[in-house]
Amino acid sequence: MIKLFRRKAALSTSSASIVVDAARMTTGGRAKTRVLMTMAVFFSIYAAIAGRLVYFGFQEPDPGAGPASRVTASRPDLLDRNGEVLATDIKTASLFAEPRRIVDADEVIEKLSTVLPDLQIEQTYHKLKSGSGFVWLRRQLTPRQQADIMALGLPGIGFRTEKRRFYPGGTTASHILGLTNIDNQGIAGLEKYIDDQGLADLQATGLALPEDLEPVRLSIDLRVQHIVRDEISQALNRYHAIAAGAVVLNVKTGEILAMASVPDFDPNNPVNALDKDHLNRMSAGVYEMGSTIKSFTTAMALDSGKVTLESRFDATRPITIGRQTIRDFHGKGRVLTVPEVFIYSSNIGSAREADVVGIEGHREFLERLGLLSRMQTELPEVARPTEPKVWKKVHSITASFGHGFTTTPLQTAVGAAALMTGKLLPPTFLPRTEEAANAIGQKVVSDYTVESMRYLYRLNAEKGSGKRAEVPGYRVGGKTGTAEKVVNGRYAKDKRFNAFLAAFPMEDPEYIVLSIIDEPKSEKPGMAATAGLNAAPIVANIIRRSASLLGVKPEFSHESETTVVSTE
Template identity: 60%
Template sequence: MSFLSRIMLLKSQAHFSTDVQRGGAVVAGPRIQGTAKRKSAMAKNRVGLMIAGFCVVYAIIGGRLVQYGQAQPETVSSILPADRLMASRPDILDRNGEVLATDIRTVSLFAEPHKIVDPDEAVERLATVLTDLDIKGTYKKLSSKSRFQWLRRQLTPKQQSQILALGIPGIGFRPEKRRFYPGGSTASHIVGYVNIDNRGMTGMEKYIDNQGLADLRALGMTSDTPLEPVKLSIDIRVQNIVRDVLVDAMAKFKSIGAGGVVLDAHTGEVIAMASLPDFDPNNPAGSEEGWLSRMANGTFEMGSTFKSFTIAMGLDSGKVSLKDSFDARYPIRIGGFTIKDFHGKNRILTVPEIFQYSSNIGTAKVADLVGTDAHKEFLTRLGLLTKMQTELPEVAMPSQPREWKKINSITISFGHGVSTTPLQTAVAGVALVNGGKLIEPTFLPRTREQADLVAKQVIKPSTSDDMRFLFEWNGIKGSGKNARVEGFDVGGKTGTADKVVNGRYVGDKNFNAFLAAFPIDNPRYVVLTFIDEPKTDKGNGAALAGNSAAPMVGEIIRRSAAILGVEPKFGEDGSALLVSY
């Protein structure tokens, strides 16, 4: 037996020996655990570890089940949670709390192309629900190597349910907020609209973003918590009336545009403002012509409505009084131009008659008496030559001659040579009848006390008294007769302006406007309407402002005066009552 074999034999015997004799004495040796016992212990340890592992796994599963049971439905695997870009926007309300714009919950469809098993099949199945699906474009997205692709934004609940039933792997939904406008086009140019990512693009929607909402969103500090509503000065009932009147007028006169505004004469609040064509903010892409707000973002020569400001300038300067007269028998020739009256009386006219007959000659002589520099200063003081300040982002800058000469002052006196926005003209008109205070317009609620803090005295109260007299005079005896409403003493001034085409004034295309106030003895509201290029059976230029724009004002007042809280007055002293049996 070799040495190595003996060593192996002794090691094997050592497993079963419990004593070793050393020098004749018995010594207790180390007890070595047997193989069977050691295997049993290892088995027990493994079973214990398996039990512990199963307990942990079931605990995790149970915890997740509880979590899913308490979670919102959209957090399931196919519908991801909304990101902060879809944070809530505040509701927009009218002055009475009626909703003009609000958020509604919706979902958008997306794909994770790396999880798509068969792009062809996925496209075919999606097309059964989304019948207008771009087949080639969608297939390209699903076949790409990207990990995320939008397929359709803002689905209807029915579409979502049908797509879920298809059970396509790699297709999911993301909760989003969609802006909804219950009134549709009724106040579109005021309220504005948002883009697909719920960001304000125009109107008060953009104004809200500019007040800090967009900055908070960019910093990730917004959430889906409902925000405090934004209340406007608009009365949706009056707004609907104004737009309805404009729609009827456009159809009647086959015009290319129309507009109207109702202003509170003491607070500057815009109660209603509409411009046609308009658009539906629920589907802004569906309109091609309605983007321009002609009331605030369009500039026009306002024609003879400007004679109101020229006469007011003369009265306020002290160089003209209501008792003065001007010779309107002969045309004015200046700078190669001849200025004459449309329906000339060929006689000397008093100031009220100049206003009543809308005399270009008489108005030009008033402006000449005051002077060119003073004329420019007066119109600037009334805010007609500078950009109007208000909440709407879409506000146009007026245009005026680079250098004012005498010929410019004379033509501007009767409304040619300066282009302003209709809203701007109405705001300046407010100052003529409210005691001489220019109040910048607002689309937000404002009290009379708050208005007094921002108001500027631009003309004398006595001048305002005289202008109210002239407005009423013209309403009774002049071109404003068609705007009169029984019981509501409407006064105002018409304006029929020839439009400029290729640098020349043309007589068959008019811009007609009417500036009015009521009740004229103590005006509470100023109303301005216009109609662009009205047409009649007698020709395109036959529809004058007295027959087109003035009746529009009358209809607006007739239908909205009661809503605005203006009580009618009947009889000579206003004390008579209208009794119906």
């Protein structure tokens, strides 16, 4: 019995052990399954979060959540040819909010309005109630505004240091330098040109580091630039005009030393930069340049080999072609020599010069001098000239004295520089040596044409309509242009676009100076409002004030009268 009991007990113990082991195996399997399931759940959650992050990363920012949180990019300094700073980056504070930390949006707006009275209440309220993590409230604060806002002690409000473009000269060279946007990216002028040359790509990749950006030196002379803008600003008021402009161009290199157009804008506060009246008329406006184009008509006739300075043209009576009659403003009623055609600015004589060359030859010459195609230069704001779709004889005749086609004033100055040297150079706002200019210059007129045009320019300043451009010691020469403006398809007698195209010193021209004045009025009652009375004095004042700065020494031994070839 005892043995049987022991045997049964042993069997019972063995069975219990097996049951326990089986239970342990079952429990362990379930625990392992639970661990794996838990891990799978966590992996799924993290995968979902990662997926959402990737998804949101490819989404456009929500307009209602305010601008993206990013730091403005760095830009290189812009310097004039003498190393003076024209544009530079300065540090500025920008105001942001973290809406999730804002307790009372109304209180925040009320207090911010005491410092920023122009704060847009409704828009700011929606930003603060958006629930997002970051929104801009105001970019580029003044130091005083930043200090006053900090004193308010508002939770959820902070500042971020950004870069802002600063132009020490203000309006002085605004049309040349251009603008940057709120993110310090170039949107106009040479600022945009620099971005297009690769700076924008560096900014996008975060490689535009301040210490790696070399300053960009321009061809502009800030001293001359100031003089140019000052003179055209005074002329705008003196002649009660709607606009004025001028450019100073180095004849031998194609460098632009100064260029301005008023009205203009302050790039530090460009609230009116896009107003149509603030257009850069020198390069972005096209006009009928009037009698300044006679420079090219006479040069074309001389360069053709069919005309010399001794040639004569019949200007005794008007020319009628179709329904148009060509008359002289102050006609002499007789045969004129080529110098007389030029200094008396004879429309009839110019028309006959063009007729000698022919229609195709006329257009080809204007194209050769760069007056009919879009000018190539660094400045993005360049207009395309206009011309008749098909040139007929009437178009050639009217074009001979500056009507019927339009071009930019800057192109006119560039073309005139080619008449003074024989070579056409693309204008540049960057430094260029004479050696580099000679390598890219294109010969467009003969040496005889060059010498003849120098003589005619000087003659016109001494004997013709350019007398008021004379500056003792600097041998100025040039050509006036008084063009009636087209209003509603007809030429208006009381609206003019005047210009004076000058070069100096005439024995070996170094600079072209072109002035324009749009719709000038008489300076005094009873006076006329022609180019010789307003555009020419602008040029004289610019040369008088800037010639010494440009390195041109006055020379009085050449101050002798030029003999007219023939006045019979």
